[in-house]
Amino acid sequence: MTWLDGLAWLAAILAITGSAMRTIIPLRCIGIATNAVSLTYAVFMRAYPSITVNLILLPLNTVRLYQMIRLIRQVKQASKSDLSMEWLKPFMTRRRVKAGEILFAKGDSATCMFYTLSGRYRLKELNIELVQGQVVGEMGFMSPDNRRTQTLECLDDGEVLNISYDEVRQLYFQNPEFGFYFLRLTSERMFKNMEMMEAEIARLKNESAETPFLRQAVSA
Structure with a gap:
């Protein structure tokens, strides 16, 4: 051979x-x-x-x-990497909002997410106040029917950046950095919501435990 x-x-x-x-x-x-x-x-x-x-x-x-x-x-x-949104800003559109304006309401069809540049905002159902530099509205992208789970109200005049879910999908599949960023962002938000729910449950349990003692003290 x-x-x-x-x-x-x-x-x-x-x-x-x-x-x-x-x-x-x-x-x-x-x-x-x-x-x-x-x-x-x-x-x-x-x-x-x-x-x-x-x-x-x-x-x-x-x-x-x-x-x-x-x-x-x-x-x-x-x-x-950290959860910085700086590199995502060029893909987003700037929008002015007025005090009292509802950016989205619970149950609405979710089509975009926001990044707060200035002003103050509140998630009404959770009574959470948002200031500048925060992402909001991403949970609608993850929900099965793409519906809003909260209502976002503007408290003070300001500006936000918004990006449509269609663009989010493109970035998600084309850019691994954004994919991991988005997964970490939504996971962090869900863990925070769980912590708030646990704290609220603990508060309600404490109140229910204290109520009999208060009744006894009043009757005495």
Whole structure:
């Protein structure tokens, strides 16, 4: 068996190994090795169709491997980054709001989320006041029927930035940093809501426990 035969067998083994790969990065690495070996064999054998195919596949697999490695790095970076909205502002639209204006009401169809630039705002049902630099309205994107779960009222004149859910979906699927940002944002909001509910439940329990003692004291 000549060394060219060895190259041919090596290319065949690499092709079979690549087909058995379950994850994309090892698959691309094996694909690059297969293309390199097959290209070398094809050049010596003057197999021009094979040369053409591997000249196309070799840079293509290399580019795809680079893109996947970069994507993984971005995901890792996004998972450790803070919840800053600065980079998202260019995708948002500025809007002025007046005191007393209802930006959205509970039960409304949810189509966008907001970022407060100035002024004061309140989520009426939870009686939570929002100031500048806060995201609000993202929970409607996560709800099954895309309905508002709260009412947002403007207390003082100000400005907000808004972005539609259609744009959010595009950013979510195209940009891993935004995807992780959005997941962390909604998770943080849900945990805060849970903490508030637990605190309210504890308060109600304390009040119910104190009520009999107060009745006894009054009757005495």
